[in-house]
Amino acid sequence: MIKRLLTSTGIALTLLLAPGALINSSYAQRPDDRGQRPNDGRNDFRAPSYNNDTQQLGYEHGYRDGADRGRQDRDGGRGRSQGANDYQSSARYSYQASFGNRNDYMNGYREGFTAGYDDGFNYYDRPGKYGQIYGGQQSNGRQQSSGRQQSTQGNRGGIQRPPFDSGYREGVSAGQQDVQRNSRSDYRQTDSYRRGDRNYQDGFDRGYQDGYGRNRYQTDGGGYNVGRGNSGPADTRDGLGASRTITVPATQQWTATSIRVNQGDRLTFQSNGTIQLRPAGNNDAASVAGSLNGRRAPQSPIPSALAGALIGRIDSGQPFGIGDQTSIVAPASGLLYLGVNDDLLTDNSGQFTVTISW
Numbered sequence: 551m552i553k554r555l556l557t558s559t560g561i562a563l564t565l566l567l568a569p570g571a572l573i574n575s576s577y578a579q580r581p582d583d584r585g586q587r588p589n590d591g592r593n594d595f596r597a598p599s600y601n602n603d604t605q606q607l608g609y610e611h612g613y614r615d616g617a618d619r620g621r622q623d624r625d626g627g628r629g630r631s632q633g634a635n636d637y638q639s640s641a642r643y644s645y646q647a648s649f650g651n652r653n654d655y656m657n658g659y660r661e662g663f664t665a666g667y668d669d670g671f672n673y674y675d676r677p678g679k680y681g682q683i684y685g686g687q688q689s690n691g692r693q694q695s696s697g698r699q700q701s702t703q704g705n706r707g708g709i710q711r712p713p714f715d716s717g718y719r720e721g722v723s724a725g726q727q728d729v730q731r732n733s734r735s736d737y738r739q740t741d742s743y744r745r746g747d748r749n750y751q752d753g754f755d756r757g758y759q760d761g762y763g764r765n766r767y768q769t770d771g772g773g774y775n776v777g778r779g780n781s782g783p784a785d786t787r788d789g790l791g792a793s794r795t796i797t798v799p800a801t802q803q804w805t806a807t808s809i810r811v812n813q814g815d816r817l818t819f820q821s822n823g824t825i826q827l828r829p830a831g832n833n834d835a836a837s838v839a840g841s842l843n844g845r846r847a848p849q850s851p852i853p854s855a856l857a858g859a860l861i862g863r864i865d866s867g868q869p870f871g872i873g874d875q876t877s878i879v880a881p882a883s884g885l886l887y888l889g890v891n892d893d894l895l896t897d898n899s900g901q902f903t904v905t906i907s908w
Contacts, residue, residue: 598661603709604650605658608641610683612662614718614760615640615813617678618883619663620670622812625787630671637663640813643867643882648710680760684722712866714753717746721757729762748806749866752885755783756810756865785810786817786908793907796888800825800898803851804863804889809906811864811880818877818907825900827858827892838902839874840891849893856891860902863887
């Protein structure tokens, strides 16, 4: 692809861009909090755009996760601790084959994670690029609609976006609108939120928090309406220390905990219960560690793990094993889900009871 740019001296430069390359001229600029135009990498408020949709999606996921990690390091007083390959752990839990080429996704994710980390670490001084990256973007040449249709569609350039991503975009837009009005709305009562499925709603919750401004977190919860009881949203960053008891039915693939975790958080688990993986009388039971007969389920979320084992997932990312572990470190940032590692759940019965502390 050939692109001509006009420099400040009036000299035309011709650049040869490889497929999927970043098109710098498509950045959208705006002043930062101090009313100054960005002039270097650390004060850069431009939102990138790629020719490659998979790279673009990777950037969006990476920015979101990198900003979480940067805020966490800043709040924990750890200083800048992002390493050159720090993004890889988070990225491997967010990639899905439906997104396209893995290398393209990882390249975009790495760049997004780096940019997000820098903005997140400096969130007291800058609002971040959430509006430019996520707010009001188009899909297949048309503005995305909200509600039930978006929770099941959410395509961009042929990529099937998870409902969580679609909700996240809508949440960012809603949060930023409330900032402009200087008033926090009850977005959970809107038609688009109520018509969406649970994944869409969880994405909306997280997007609203980021769009509204995580730098407001210490004073009003950042718009996330942190729950103080055993239900409703909770965030391990709130500094309160808490626990939550979750019932994980054997007939449901994923159960939302409504707990927002951050990469590197140490979570304590107390898990118990026995479930039946087939109708009663078939002698096919499982504890949280998995099948008591030692069998596996080839089409389960984690085929290499024992059937029926307790598993987890962050946002709409890749599943990971929990089993009978009493402590795990969150592999990524986002909303935590718990599930049962089985490929056919309709004939199951029973439940696990899991108490999570942080």
